[in-house]
Amino acid sequence: MELNQETVNAPSIRNWMVKNRDFGSKFLAALYSWFTENRHAAYGLAVMRMASGLFILGWLVVNVPVASKIWGPGSEYLEPYRSVLGYKWPLDILRDAGLGFFVFWYVVAVVLAIAFVIGWKTRFVTPLFFIFYTAINAQNTPVSDGGNYFIRIMLIYLIFADLSKHWSVDSWMRKRAAKSKKEFEVVTVLHNLALCLVVAQLCMVYLEAGLYKVQGSLWQNGTAMYYPVNSEAYGVFPWLSDLITANSWVVALITYVTVVAQIAFPFMLFHKISRRIALIVILGMHIGIAVVMGLPFFSGIMASADAVLVSSGTWLTIQGWLATQWREKFLRRNPSEGTSEPEDEFTDRPEKASSTA
Structure with a gap:
């Protein structure tokens, strides 16, 4: 009898399946609930x-003086290259456009960005x-960096997400009119699906970049970061580049941390x-790329996508702190007067201040 009892209690796949025979139905129910009940990561x-x-x-405004030469009629020399890219209407609408139409398109793109x-x-x-932003980029893709490509993909996903639920003119106008927004289940599902695609794209970018790096001998011996930091093409502050690369241990540490952080990123998301x-590590990497290598647009775009992985509770804490600082410095209020909750029109109380996927 003791032997039979030990056999029954012994860990095995069969025993696990017997104890968790309803695992599949519970998992599907939880999955359905996650996709249909709440619009997750609305703050992120x-x-x-x-x-x-x-x-x-900022990218559009900074490039105003040279826009017509890079993406407008002045980029006609790139026509043989554009002909093989495969862009279809309306993304190729600027290929044969004159200066007047290009200026109109560019101004509308700036207004849409605002x-x-x-x-x-x-x-x-x-x-x-x-459409307007991608059509401009399609005119001269060789001058684009990873940030341009990444945000174009993200904008496709964001079309299906509810981006104005919090901290927006839309939400402010609804509050002013005392109107409640009716949330349809299919729209909620599309929102959460778009969120999953954003997170999946982030994981793919970081994992692929890390796996690609680890194949190179310079990344394996820990010297890879020395070369871009000291190159004339990326070194914005020579004194800072010299400071970072003065110690070989620092170079090796930055090199290995970059690779490990990118490869491990998708797997580190499963625990808070x-x-x-x-x-934090990825944000530090992006700040370093922006400051040391002079790529603020790329780093900023990537870091903005990372925001969806920050919990709503954290964003509300940051909002409360910023509101307190605003009141203390600009409204001349006593710090002891009700600083727990921001009182501006854009204050939102989430249904559930939980983290994302």
């Missing part, structure tokens, strides 16, 4: 909308913004503590 997506929109707006940042009519603005570590 709002931050992604504002941050990525600001970077694109509307995207402030969250005005985002359901209509987001797809238009994708490891997820926070991954986000």
Whole structure:
């Protein structure tokens, strides 16, 4: 009898299946509930909308003096190259455009970027913004960097997400009118599916970049970061580059941490503590790329997408802190007067301040 009892209690796949025979139904029920009940990461997506929109707006404004030469009629010499890219209408609408139409298109793109940042009519603005921005990029893809390609993919996903639920003109106008937004289940499913695609794209980019790096001998021996940091093409601050590369141990540490962080990133998202570590390390990497290598647009776009992985509770804490600082410094209020909750029109109380996927 003792032997039979030990056999029954022994760990095995069969015993596990017997004890968890309803695992499949519970998993499907939980999955259905996750996709249909709440629109997750609404605060993180709002931050992604504002941050990525600001970077694109800055990119458009900074390039105004040379826009017609790089993407407008002045880029006619790239026509043989554009003919093999495969862009279809309306993304190739600027190929034969004159200066007047190009200027009009560029100005509309700037206006759409502003509307995207402030969250005005985002359901209509987001797809238009994708078309206008991508059409400009399609004129001269060789001058684009990873940030341009990445945000173009992300904008496709964001078309289906609810970007204006919080911190937007749309939500502010609904509050002013005392109107409640009716949330359809199919729209909620599309929102959460778009969120999953954003996170999956992030994981693919980091994992692929890390696996590609680890194959190179320079990344294996820990010297890879020395060369881009000291190159004339990327070194913005020579004194800072010299400071970083003066010690071989520092170069090796940065090189290995970069590879490990990118490869481990997708797997560190499954626990809240490891997820926070991954986000801090990745944010530090992006800040380093922006400052040391002079690629603020690429780093900013990537970091803005990372915002969806930060919990709503964290974003609300940051909002409360910023509101407190604003009141203390600009409204001359007593710090002891009700600083627990921000009182501005954009204050939102989430249904559930939980982390994302």
